[in-house]
Amino acid sequence: MHRHFKAKVVDNNFAAEAFKLITLSPVSEALVPLPGQFYMLESGRSTDPLLKRPFSVFRFNEGSLQFLYRIRGRGTTSIAGFNKGDLINVVGPLGKAYPEPDGRFMAVTGGVGIASLYSLLERNRGNSVLFYGARNAAELLYREEAEKLSAKAFFTTDDGSAGEQGLVTDKLSEFIKNEGKSMPVYACGPHPMLRKVAAIAKQNNLKCYVSLEEHMACGIGACLGCVVKAKSSVGDYGYKRVCKEGPVFDADEVLW
Ligand SMILES: Cc1cc2nc3c(=O)[nH]c(=O)nc-3n(C[C@H](O)[C@H](O)[C@H](O)COP(=O)(O)OP(=O)(O)OC[C@H]3O[C@@H](n4cnc5c(N)ncnc54)[C@H](O)[C@@H]3O)c2cc1C
Ligand code: FES
Structure with a gap:
């Protein structure tokens, strides 16, 4: 095939x-x-x-x-x-898929990042705690469906038109403090959100996987157009290709 x-x-x-x-x-x-x-x-x-x-x-x-x-x-x-x-x-x-969660996990998404995480929620129905942020209610795409797939779901919007007004990462921090101390985190969304999620996971000693987005030309590892700075490297470069070694990375590998 x-x-x-x-x-x-x-x-x-x-x-x-x-x-x-x-x-x-x-x-x-x-x-x-x-x-x-x-x-x-x-x-x-x-x-x-x-x-x-x-x-x-x-x-x-x-x-x-x-x-x-x-x-x-x-x-x-x-x-x-x-x-x-x-x-x-x-x-x-x-590219690389999300590692299969072994039980409950936290899924954090901003905007159209839900496109990457949705099938993980579907495959692990009832095992996710979802944190989903968007600019406004209209951009919380597939909100109801995602909520049904999750054990718990928290929504935030920038303008307060749905869920709580504020940042999805604040909701994540609050939840981890109270209940989420042993669950891994899976995240996809804007880079600043991912950086914050990775920092929160690190502070709490939680495993964290992020799906990164970069401009891509070939998509198959040949052009090096999609590299990100990484701690452990491919060859001598200290870079990894989002299309080949990613798009899903252990957050610890990425130089934020
Ligand atoms: C692995 C991967 C998965 C993706 N999945 C989705 C998805 O499910 N749904 C979705 O809507 N988008 C997704 N994207 C982003 C999508 O590929 C880009 O939005 C698209 O390529 C933009 O093409 P364009 O020609 O319309 O925009 P362009 O004319 O190329 O750019 C328009 C604007 O978008 C920005 N932009 C373009 N590509 C990217 C990118 N890859 N990352 C960040 N900013 C970019 C540019 O800087 C510019 O400001 C994904 C990207 C990657 C790498
Ligand atoms: S897009 Fe060409 S190496 Fe990744």
């Missing part, structure tokens, strides 16, 4: 303003992904934009793959224009 395949667009609908959910059906047999892995999706019908764009697998089953994405620039605008029935080129699954 190949990681390069064609997939048919089943639908590509708005999940909220500036966010879409695309459902793809591979036309040939495709490998089954694990939570945390990602795919490179063709981002244009011509050579512009030339490069595919990376997206975490949001949900999947035997016949379909779903990606939840924010429309940001040229690539995602172009992907947002795909219609039902279009055939697109896809590469994946790629």
Whole structure:
């Protein structure tokens, strides 16, 4: 089975303003992904934009793959224009998955980071304590579904339009102080949030896994376009490739 395949667009609908959910059906047999892995999706019908764009697998089953994405620039605008029935080129699954949790765990996400963690919650139904932050209520995508998959869920928004007003990391700290002293932490979201989550986990001696995002060109480890500074290195460089050694890293490996 190949990681390069064609997939048919089943639908590509708005999940909220500036966010879409695309459902793809591979036309040939495709490998089954694990939570945390990602795919490179063709981002244009011509050579512009030339490069595919990376997206975490949001949900999947035997016949379909779903990606939840924010429309940001040229690539995602172009992907947002795909219609039902279009055939697109896809590469994946790629990268390292989240280590399988051994019992209860904390999942921390900001914004569209839920796309990476959702299938982990689904696979470990009832075992997660979820901390989910967004700018406002509309951007708490799949809030109800994620809450149902979790043993407990805490929501925060910047403007207080849903959940508590404030930072998701404050909620995490508060919970760890009271109840979460022995659970590992899994996180995906904006870099400053991940840095804070990693620091909180370290202070509390908790294992922490983070899924990082970087600009990617090849997605398969060849161009070194996606490297991050890491404590233990590949070769002599002190860097790791997000597409190959990641996107999921032990937070202790990353030089924040
Ligand atoms: C492993 C991985 C998984 C991802 N999963 C998802 C996902 O599930 N859903 C989702 O919405 N997005 C995800 N992303 C981010 C997504 O790939 C980018 O938003 C997308 O490539 C932007 O392409 P564009 O051409 O629309 O934007 P561009 O025109 O390239 O850029 C628009 C703006 O977005 C910023 N940007 C672009 N790419 C990234 C990036 N990788 N990280 C941070 N900022 C970036 C640019 O600096 C610029 O400000 C993921 C990224 C990685 C590396
Ligand atoms: S994107 Fe080319 S090495 Fe990671």
